[in-house]
Amino acid sequence: MIIGVTGGIASGKSTVARAFEALGVPWVDADDVAREVVEPGEPALAEIAERYAHEQGPGVLNDDGTLNRRALREIVFADPAERRWLESVTHPRIRARLVEHLARLEASGAPYVLLVSPLLFESGQSEMADRCLVIDVPEALQIERTAARDDVDEAQAHAIVAAQMPRAERLARADDVLDNGGSEEEMRRRVAELDRRYRQITSDQSHGK
CATH class of the missing domain: 1.10.720 (Transcription Termination Factor Rho, Rna-binding Domain; Chain A, Domain 1)
Incomplete structure (x- = not known):
């Protein structure tokens, strides 16, 4: 099973992916590709x-x-x-x-894999995923993090956020949502919950349920 992971800029997609990785779930990042x-x-x-x-x-x-x-x-x-x-x-x-990378990850025998992509919906990459997980943070936090991380001024950070899919539309297309506006501990707890759910879905599918 392929889980598509997306979210607006500076929502913490890679941080969430590494939390899944700590639980034994491999991932490929469309930004790296x-x-x-x-x-x-x-x-x-x-x-x-x-x-x-x-x-x-x-x-x-x-x-x-x-x-x-x-x-x-x-x-x-x-x-x-x-x-x-x-x-x-x-x-x-x-x-x-991405197709090449995902094929290699799926061959590793993991219960499921992550496709992490900021443009999961916009690029049509969501068609490659069985479920879509949206990492969500308030827009003001996105702008603050983007300006600090990418060394851009607030106006350009606003423009980058505005150029992306609106937050409401992204949430409407999600199968699952992870609120990443809180602490790292809260994020890891939510990741563990989702991991249990995804493993159960994979198990049910393998047993024809």
Whole structure:
């Protein structure tokens, strides 16, 4: 069974995934895979570099040929059309790579695996999951954490949050919700509850219930 895990930026998806991992549940992070597909030598990076080769300043490549994520982020968050173009280049490649990673994890014999993705619903990756778990925090906390973590000002943090699926829509599409606005202890307790439920679902399915 594949559990899709999502949530708005700075909701604590990776922290929750590591709590599941401590209980013996493997996971793949779509953000990690997204970085893989734009590494030097990858076709997606070549397409991105070509499109923005005429941007003012250094463009979207660093001196060592790696992607300048901050420069690219500023372009795509300022122009929805550019964001859609970028997604058309990266999302199919990310999906194909995720399928490979998930197949390896499923072969490990774990009762279930996690697909952690900030764009689980937007990218259609939710179709790969049997259930969807939304990590939820108040929007004000998202903005505060994003500004601190990513070294952006509050206005850009607002723009990043606003560019994502609305919180209410994400919650409406969830099979399960984990409120991550409290303490780490509370989060771990909720993860343990969900782990028991997911193992029971997997057991029931294997016995034809």
